[in-house]
Amino acid sequence: MTDVDSSDSLMTPIQPEQLEPGAVIAQSLDNQWVPAQLTKDMIDRGQSLEQIGHRRLREVRAEYFRSLINASQVVINRAYFYNNDAISRDLVTEGEAREAHRRLLASGAIVPFLLNERHPAEEPPAYLHLRSDGFTGWQETLTGMPSGDRVRCVRMSWDDSPGDQENRDRTRMRLYQPFAEKVQGLTAKDIDILAAQVGVAREDADRFGERLGEVVGFSNGLSVRRQQVVRNTLYEEFVSVPGTNVAEGRYDRDKPFAAEIKQLLDLIYNVNLADALGRYPLTPVGSLRRVVLQEAREARAATVGAVEDPEQLLTFLRRQTFATVQDHLTPAAVDALSLHDIVRLRETPVWNAYIRAFGALTAAPEAFHDHAGQVFDCYVRLNSEILKLARERRQARPAVWRPVVEVVVTVGAAVFTAVSGNDIWEVAGSVLPLTVSGSLTGSVQLVLRNRVAGRQEQRFAREIATVRLASEREWSQFHDLVRRLPGYRDTAGPARTGAASATTQDNEDLPEY
Incomplete structure (x- = not known):
């Protein structure tokens, strides 16, 4: 510098x-x-x-x-x-x-x-x-x-x-090139898993795979002609209504799998900046998580633990004991607060304790049992602080709050969810059979939320570890261990992991990101 x-x-x-x-x-x-x-x-x-x-x-x-x-x-x-x-x-x-x-x-x-x-x-x-x-x-x-x-x-x-050449070169290398590479690698993924995770019916997986092939072919053509592969160009071809400005957000129902392709392009686009900066995308509820991309994610190994042992992975799904919740109210909508309230919240000892507790958990995910209860307790106290701020502004519309911890373990197209807190505990799995090339990578996600989810209530969802199983034998071992957990049930059909997100790229030199 x-x-x-x-x-x-x-x-x-x-x-x-x-x-x-x-x-x-x-x-x-x-x-x-x-x-x-x-x-x-x-x-x-x-x-x-x-x-x-x-x-x-x-x-x-x-x-x-x-x-x-x-x-x-x-x-x-x-x-x-x-x-x-x-x-x-x-x-x-x-x-x-x-x-x-x-x-x-x-x-x-x-x-x-x-x-x-x-x-x-x-x-x-x-x-x-x-x-x-x-x-x-x-x-x-x-x-x-x-x-x-x-x-x-x-x-x-x-x-x-x-000419600011060093910044231009690093931006191309860290942002635009990885975007093109991820798009062009979509057909190298397990298409059945990819289709299941973006919500494509199993009987439509082959057609979906063919459409992804067209996306990849179009992208390859741009690269061969020395044209930048940017999201706007792919939107125009596969997502947007012809003749409209991409910024208008008019998506074409006559283009096959427009919604699913949009989800994937948005996911790839959004994780690029996070990767380029060496940090994490904060994925909203209802958006595709990057586990869909079936990556090894070696770059994350230094900052987020990789879980490779089936029994260690099981610890995330075992029942936890959490502090008793005294205040059973929560603001019905976080956006009823003001930005000034957010500043005040971040200056409280409660908020700082919450951030420190989560930092300790992500620094040592293998010690999940030791840290999860503290994170939950801090989250409960933080929620009480949020409610207090809302009440001061007379903006609070208190709703009944039954806080729970949800752990989501994803391996390939299999999703296992354990929910505990407020005197309940349940664990469920939604499993697709592994194909020969089935992905054995995934993630562990921690979610803190109300038992009855409200879209605008305070909640927390973050990846806390990656998953890498070495073989189908280890996958089967983990599946058998989970099925033995008390109260385990299989849910009908594959669970979806979410969908949607994005920004804008174009201009002949360095497009706006």
Whole structure:
């Protein structure tokens, strides 16, 4: 890193390795993100993103707040600060919300990601869609930062090379090339597993595989012609209504498997920035998880434990003992809070204890039994703090709360779920037979939520370990161990792992990411 940018009185330039270990990239802030079921409804009804705007905004706003509650640091594409109403609405006028945003920037809780630009207030290129009121609000937010406060901005490189060449090269290598490689590798996956995980009926798996072949062939053609493989181009060919601007979000019901292909493209697109920064995508409930990509994910081994032993994997599904819950109320909607409330929450000892407890768990997932109860207890106390803040604003619509811990173990197309807390415990499995080439990789996900899920309530969902089983014999051993657990039941049919998320790429040089 050179000193040229560090002399700026507003900005502290950082590189990816300087982000906090717990930093996340919130997928829901992507301009194309839509929950899985809503995506299908949109396509069936011929609706655009604008036509579902109010419902989608509430979902995005809630996920935005959840990311700030459940992670120590959130990396946000600079364009979202002025083009995403879930964020920009706090910036357009001077007041409590804008000041709260400044405090989040100054503390490093929010870190803007810069692609080509070298300063957060820099005018974007003329070819990009720009909401002028949002951009003005963003600039005024930055210029009004208190003297001495600085905004941490992350970029692939700050080297002062001619034409900014080093940043261009690293961006191509870490963002655009991996996107193309992942798209072009889709047909190398186990198609039956892939189809099951995106919700394609088993009898349609062959047709789905053929359509993926067309996606891969089209992408290969772009690469051969030295054209960049970007999501917008693939959307135009396989997802969007012909002749419409991709940004409108009009998805074509006449294009085979448009919804499922959108899910996969969005997933690939969103994990790329997280991978490039060496951190994690925060996946919203109802969105595809990256386990669908059937990756070995060696790059994660240094920061997230890999579970390779069937008996060790079983420990995640065994019953846990959790603290008794005294307060049985929760805010009915997280987005009823204000950004100022989120800042206040992050300054409480309760929030800090919650973040430390989860950090201890992810640092040693093999000690799950020792740490899970503490995470749950901290989560319960955090929820009480959230309710207290909501009540102060008289915005609370208390709902009955029965907090539970849910552990989701995914191996290939098999999904095992254990739910415990509030005097209940149950474990279920949804299993597809392994094919000869069946994937034996997967993940362990921890979910903290209400027993009766509400879409806008506070909840937490994070990957805490990867899974790599060496052989079908070890898979069978794990399956047998799970089936012996008291109260185990098989659910009918394969469980889906979710669906949807995204952003924008294009321009002849380095497209906007």
